[in-house]
Amino acid sequence: MKAVPIHISQAGAFIREHHRHSLPPVGGKFAIGVADDEGHLLGVAVCGRPVARRLDDGHTLEILRVCTTGTPNVNSFLYARARKIARLLGYERVITYTLQSESGASLRAAGACATATVAAGPWSRPSRPRAGQPVYTAPKVRWEF
Numbered sequence: 038m039k040a041v042p043i044h045i046s047q048a049g050a051f052i053r054e055h056h057r058h059s060l061p062p063v064g065g066k067f068a069i070g071v072a073d074d075e076g077h078l079l080g081v082a083v084c085g086r087p088v089a090r091r092l093d094d095g096h097t098l099e100i101l102r103v104c105t106t107g108t109p110n111v112n113s114f115l116y117a118r119a120r121k122i123a124r125l126l127g128y129e130r131v132i133t134y135t136l137q138s139e140s141g142a143s144l145r146a147a148g149a150c151a152t153a154t155v156a157a158g159p160w161s162r163p164s165r166p167r168a169g170q171p172v173y174t175a176p177k178v179r180w181e182f
Contacts, residue, residue, distance in 0.1 A: 043070035048081040080105030082115040100133035112143035131182040153179040
């Protein structure tokens with residue numbers, strides 16, 4: 038398995054096809070992929086500015102979405118590679134979120150620590166309605182590298 042460059046729109050298409058509960062993020066700063074020796078895409082990660090405005094300090098990068106085909110070790114590979122790229126770009130902090138119902142094993146394997154629990158929504162606002170994704174109303178765990 039190896040890291041491959043990928044466009045955010047390609048990552049979005051992969052997420053639409055393979056992610057079990059989330060839609061692709063609207064944008065991002067960069068995306069990375071993981072391919073097998075034959076070049077078949079096994080997973081993608083999209084990274085960008087933190088969604089939470091109070092965390093968007095210019096020194097924090099959020100791993101917005103990670104999606105794989107289920108191949109072992111691809112999740113932790115993507116998290117570790119995203120963290121490495123973030124550090125090379127000068128980011129001091131890398132965060133991401135999981136549902137509270139998810140184990141976070143891939144994040145721990147990549148060196149992340151759970152730092153906070155984020156209560157369930159409502160996340161919608163009249164100026165920015167968030168309908169269609171049940172994950173917006175589920176409690177989450179914030180992880181930090």
